[in-house]
Amino acid sequence: MHWTIDIPLTNFQQRLKSSDLKRSTLSDLDVAQNHDPILNFALKLVILAVIPTIIVVLILPENLKLLVLLYIAVIIFLFVKASYNETYYECPKCKALFKPDFTDHVLAPHQTYLKLLKCPKCGKISWCPLKIFMGKDVRVKVKPPEEKLDANLERCLKIFTFFYIISLMPSILKLNWFPLIPSTVIYIIVFAELKNAIKKGYRTHVLQALTYFLIIPLMLFFFLGFVVE
Numbered sequence: 001m002h003w004t005i006d007i008p009l010t011n012f013q014q015r016l017k018s019s020d021l022k023r024s025t026l027s028d029l030d031v032a033q034n035h036d037p038i039l040n041f042a043l044k045l046v047i048l049a050v051i052p053t054i055i056v057v058l059i060l061p062e063n064l065k066l067l068v069l070l071y072i073a074v075i076i077f078l079f080v081k082a083s084y085n086e087t088y089y090e091c092p093k094c095k096a097l098f099k100p101d102f103t104d105h106v107l108a109p110h111q112t113y114l115k116l117l118k119c120p121k122c123g124k125i126s127w128c129p130l131k132i133f134m135g136k137d138v139r140v141k142v143k144p145p146e147e148k149l150d151a152n153l154e155r156c157l158k159i160f161t162f163f164y165i166i167s168l169m170p171s172i173l174k175l176n177w178f179p180l181i182p183s184t185v186i187y188i189i190v191f192a193e194l195k196n197a198i199k200k201g202y203r204t205h206v207l208q209a210l211t212y213f214l215i216i217p218l219m220l221f222f223f224l225g226f227v228v229e
């Protein structure tokens with residue numbers, strides 16, 4: 001920035017200019033600190049959800065630990081709802097900027113800066129980069145991957161359901177209901193994601209791989225954990 005002062009400024013004008021300058025420097029600083037709005041959001045979620053949960057789990061007696069799940073559910077719901085405001089994606093095909101519907105906001109397959117969506121303008125389904133998150137520009141540049149959307153998600157859902165039922169067996173046999181809850185919560189979330197993806201044609205291999213290599217092993221972890229016990 002360069003200053004050209006041709007006419008002498010009055011005291012008031014001078015003050016105005018310097019306060020303008022101050023404001024613009026401050027907002028530049030804001031932008032630098034909020035460079036990655038997703039990171040900020042994740043940090044807040046950790047501070048508000050994860051840390052209190054760990055503390056509460058350590059303090060609460062066994063029979064009250066269910067309250068923690070309720071607390072996490074409320075916090076996550078509030079965060080998801082807040083993150084829907086002023087959040088926009090860009091279609092890589094026609095460059096349209098659009099806001100997905102709330103179901104897709106929650107359930108469409110996603111990666112950190114990408115979401116698999118159907119563009120309301122050109123109707124193409126593709127990985128759309130996140131452009132504005134909660135009113136803030138997302139400056140991270142990501143190249144949307146080209147992917148053949150032909151994953152067999154029906155089969156994936158069947159296998160997942162099979163392992164979910166397996167994961168319930170030890171708890172049912174031992175009449176210990178507590179381990180059923182995390183398994184069931186995970187099942188409901190992944191079931192809803194898979195159903196939404198099947199319905200809308202979001203047949204990404206990312207969702208399939210995630211289910212086979214992360215979610216199902218997690219289910220088996222619950223299963224094996226309680227069988228060994």
Ligand SMILES: [Zn+2]
Pocket residue numbers: 091092093094095096119120121122123124
């Ligand atoms: Zn488009």
